[in-house]
Amino acid sequence: MNDRGAMTATSREIVERLLRAGRDLDVDTFVDLMAPDGYIEWPYRPPGVPGRLRGRAEIRRHLTAVAKGFIRFDEYRDQVIHETTDAEVIIVEYEARGVVVATGAPFHQTVIAAIRVQNGQILSYRDYINPLPLIEARAAPAQATEH
Template sequence: MSVPTPPADLYRHSLRLLLAKDIAGWIDLWAEDGVMEFPFAPEGRPGRLEGREAIAAYMRPYPDHIDLHDFPGLRIHRTTDPETIVVEMRGVGRLLQTDKPFEMTYIAVVAVRDGRITSYRDYWNPLAVLQPGTDFTGSNR
């Protein structure tokens, strides 16, 4: 019987997959019924994605918009629930459409069950990258 990957290790692995632009591998870390939430989603953007397929559809074009280079300042906090972590980090890279630098501070609350991500609440500030006519990924609407 294999022991599931601890939430902090799973999360670190997920970041390596994002940096490698391996979105399929990142999606494979999710439970079939996983939920991704964006509490500060701007109008017209999804606030909640239910199920691995919905999350996959949302994330597949991500590498076409943002070229991530690093996640400096990663801090993972354990909670009283051994399957839930709170993550603080910055994402740095560049927006492909404009070739402008990308830098975003994130706080995420991530829950894991049986070695798969079941819940991911992503607290990021869309106003930091929104410009008229663009969405958070830098693509035109």
């Protein structure tokens, strides 16, 4: 794709690339899709997960740590992408499926995210995850080592 083609990507296409990079733990692609001052928010999160990451450097640090292996995602099921009346705003829904690396236990999480794309980059990514599976996955290795 030439530079002109890259500039004409729709908000939906940018979000599809972001989701693919997130699933594949492709930190470089994910960060490159973020605006320099873009942010990721988790309004509902387990203890220890930051509420907001702002800027590419902060997002890269966090995603690099995550990519080292707490959870490995295998697929996003039942993915639905909703385009809104605001061309910048995309709502996504999906079921994240994978494995808790430390235990090999299956991991399933429901996600709904509101994403704002401006000038071909992600300005905001509000990730409304269900925090309960993460809380349970974090507790499982600790419980296993107590016995």
